[in-house]
Amino acid sequence: MSRDLFNINAEHGLLGAIFVDPSLLDDIASKVNIADFYEIENAALYQAILDCQASGDPVDVVTVSIHHPSLPSGESMLAHAAEIHSKAQGTSSWRTYARVIRERAVCRKVVEAAQAITESASEDLPVADIIARGQMAMADLRDLEDGEPDYHRIKDILPEVVEAIDARYNGTASKGLSTGLPDLDEIIRGLRPGNMIVIAGLTGTGKTVLGLQIAQHVTTQLGGAGLAFSMEMTRQELATRGIASMGGVHLGRLDEGNIEDDDWPKITSAVGRLAEARLYVNDQAGLTLPRIRSIARQCQKREGLDVLLIDYITLIGSEGGQNRTLEVGKISTGLKNLAKELQVPVIVLAQLNRGSTNRTDKRPRPSDLRDSGQIEQDADVVILLNRDMETEQGQNGVTQLIVGKCRHGKPGECVVQAQGQFVRFVPFGGKPPSDELVEMGRVLKFSSRSKGRKDHETF
Structure with a gap:
């Protein structure tokens, strides 16, 4: 796989930034998922960090190793976390690290979708089914894009809601299609x-x-x-x-x-x-x-x-x-x-x-x-x-x-x-x-x- 599809240094940099300043975790977790990490050991460490936060425990090298003593490879979680912490470059670049990790994850998904379409084409399937699978795979990628925020201020929603209330009051709002019964x-x-x-x-x-x-x-x-x-x-x-x-x-x-x-x-x-x-x-x-x-x-x-x-x-x-x-x-x-x-x-x-x-x-x-x-x-x-x-x-x-x-x-x-x-x-x-x-x-x-x-x- 081309190295353009992942960046291990960015993964280490983001994990190191969390150890330097655990208060960043809420912002980071809203942008980066566990599956976004390419390196499975880094994904396991990120999972341990999130588990610490969910349990109310402080996020540091020791507590993550208590939650998950071993990496998927069988190596020590404590050693891996300590090494990343020791190489941490601070927190100023965490947004860049998060963006790079997310972009690489999206690129991998695109490649996976293309591979799925290629595999479908090699199967004995009708062309219409192959096209449909490809469309579905590509449609799933839309959720990976950084588009609208995951939350909205209630103030921005109110005009639309008040307009709908007014329409219902005046009898001009659609009440849904009739069933005929x-x-x-x-x-x-x-x-x-x-x-x-x-x-x-x-x-x-x-x-x-x-x-x-x-x-x-x-x-x-x-x-x-x-x-x-x-x-x-x-x-x-x-x-x-x-x-x-x-x-x-x-x-x-x-x-x-x-x-x-x-x-x-x-x-x-x-x-x-x-x-x-x-x-x-x-x-x-x-x-x-x-x-x-x-x-x-x-x-x-x-x-x-x-x-x-x-x-x-x-x-x-x-x-x-x-x-x-x-x-x-x-x-x-x-x-x-x-x-x-x-x-x-x-x-x-x-x-x-x-x-x-x-x-x-x-x-x-x-x-x-x-x-x-x-x-x-x-x-x-x-x-x-x-x-x-x-x-x-x-x-x-x-x-x-x-x-x-x-x-x-x-x-x-x-x-x-x-x-x-x-x-x-x-x-x-x-x-x-x-x-x-x-x-x-x-x-x-x-x-x-x-x-x-x-x-x-x-x-």
Whole structure:
């Protein structure tokens, strides 16, 4: 490796300056990370220094060796620290040392990114995947640049906040995108830019239906642009479901071709509305997160983007051989970061484990999210679908939307009506459950059962 990619003298000079004047450590720690040191022995000494500070111990040659007696090489920490202290040149140049160390670290990251791209190019991968990995690697470098400060004076933030308060008071502020379901909007207060909204449920409860319906509402009713990644259904299936949902045409008749005379005007109307919508679909299977990010950025640049739908998180391909729980957690955090980067709401569909089926009330909780608890941690909003098929109302399509987490509001729930034949949800028009049933915790549990009605088919 070229010596231009590191400077051992600068590393020794910075560590020596800390021993001369430990009060500099707060300023230095805000600019230089442990990983910025090239020499592993110097990185270990810097770690020991930070551990001393965190423990409230004085930072000197002896205390760092008490915290970490040995270097990674097995040599004495005390000897290494004493040598650096003895060669210290004072503190006047510490900022220069810190800058040099940081710059060299960034250069190494650039080289690593280039090597990663080169290795990807040598693998048997599609060109699009190689480009996506390269874009992701280069995007990660932005965090290494010395740009905005890590903190902001509250005085500088106040004008923007007061303006937002005034806009809300005057009714001119955006409250987030509507889902198309008024009762749900009232709870979550709209889909907000930068938020990750998780829609989860057991198999067959309508996760895809709800997610796609929201994307259709944003693009057909609100005039926005949406991108849906469907790794389970084809784009033709999604379009067919869109016609059924928006036209109120029985999906079974569309699939089988048994079209009735009064269906054609509905089909024509739905096709016309969907054709005008800025709704884009990607149905490639096994997409990785870098590839999803690349496609989403392309769409935002070329078409605009107001909402992003991921169906669903577990089907996103992994790039390594990590434990799947860790991999899904990493993907979840990446999707949250993508929402912040694009400044659009990202709707992520997820599966629930069957823990709720063993409870008396059958109600799912955010902790029931399958594959990784990180999904619950990353989510700004968690919407859980609960449809109890052991009850008459459940068999007839009555579904609870339980908002188990909402960063900008209180958790709550509402009831909607699933119209399985039209693959859509509509506001619930029936009699709400009694207070007694709510208190019993079985909102959808009734003693009588229907034999099943064709106008409320399951999804």
